[in-house]
Amino acid sequence: MDKSRLEEIRSRFQEEMQTELDSQAVYELRKRYLDRKAGLVSGLMKGMRDIPAAERAEYGESINRLKDWVVDHLGELEKKAKERELQKRYEQEKIDVTLPGKKIVRGNLHPTTLVRNEMIRVFSGMGFEVYEGTEIETDFYNFTALNTPKDHPARDMQDTFYLSDEFLLRTQTSSGQIHVMEKRKPPIKILSPGKVFRSDDDATHSPMFTQMEGLVVDRGITLCDLQGMLDQFVQKLFGAETKTRLRPSYFPFTEPSVEVDVSCFSCGGTGCKLCKGTGWIEILGAGVVNRKVLENCGICSDEYSGFAFGIGIERVAMLKYGINNIKLLFESDLRVLKQLRG
Ligand code: PHE
DSSP: OOHHHHHHHHHHHHHHTTSOOOHHHHHHHHHHHHOTTTOHHHHHHHGGGGSOHHHHHHHHHHHHHHHHHHHHHHHHHHHHHHHHHHHHHHHHTOOOTTSOOOOOOOOOOOHHHHHHHHHHHHHHHTTOEEOOOOSEEEHHHHTGGGTOOTTOGGGGGSOOOBSSSSEEEOSOTTHHHHHHHHHOOSSEEEEEEEEEEOSOOBTTBOSEEEEEEEEEEETTOOHHHHHHHHHHHHHHHHOTTOOEEEEEEEETTEEEEEEEEEEOTTTTTSOOTTTTTSSEEEEEEEEEEOHHHHHHTTOOTTTOEEEEEEEEHHHHHHHHHTOSOGGGGTSOOHHHHTTOOO
16 A cells, blocks of 8 residues: 555645745645645545555545545644734734824815805795706807897997807806796796806906896886895895995896996995995896897787896805905915805
């Protein structure tokens, strides 16, 4: 009987288990000795054929003993490897609970968003719904339907970015008025916030800024309703003492048209730097919806009337936060934005 081969395997295993093995090495060791097909111990079984019948049983038994011995040791090795590895992980992942915590930097909403949200909140309380139009508009919705045909001098009031003869970047959220009036019949009470674009660039003007449009159409709506509503709005936005003042103005889509001033919320009306000594600050354009605009949208102007207004959101944010350059609202400079948390 070829016992020497058995002993050879046993002493080889003995030797191999002397070194410190990690789980991967133990796994490979197991494969090398016990793999059903290629394992060294399994290989011994294959040699059974050559053993004389009388010795086979004993030979088989010794292989099984060797196998059990290898299995036991592998188990032991595996346990030790796992323990060592766990220990290593504990050491690596050790945390010092006495270290000061990492500071989590909290972001805040942009001042333009804060003002926009505040306006929506106030107007929602008065029953306005939000309608958001598109930034690319047709000439028709931005101008023609708003009573500003191609050769109308009022087109010069807004330097327009044309994309083609037909398409442009909307210069005013007033285009939303037309979309809404085309789709819905009065009573209408909507608010339309969004970006608008004009080729204009200085300390108080930016080629892109945001406006908030308001439109109310129903039976018997007058300029008085506009003023009443604006009074409430500015009092909620700037404080209970704030008053409004309407000055005549011109927009092709409103008749009459007005420019709305609020009493200066910085000095209360006595005159200061913010209001340039006048006691009043201009905040929006508005007016009674021009009959022609109603008719353009298929709304009978004998039966219905309405008012509309458009507010520059950045302008209000600048006034509210005392910012003198509109660019500060677009530069995303954290040193500035951190100071304007609302
Ligand atoms: N669309 C006008 C502007 O951008 C503002 C406005 C809106 C005026 C609604 C009257 C009515 O200047």
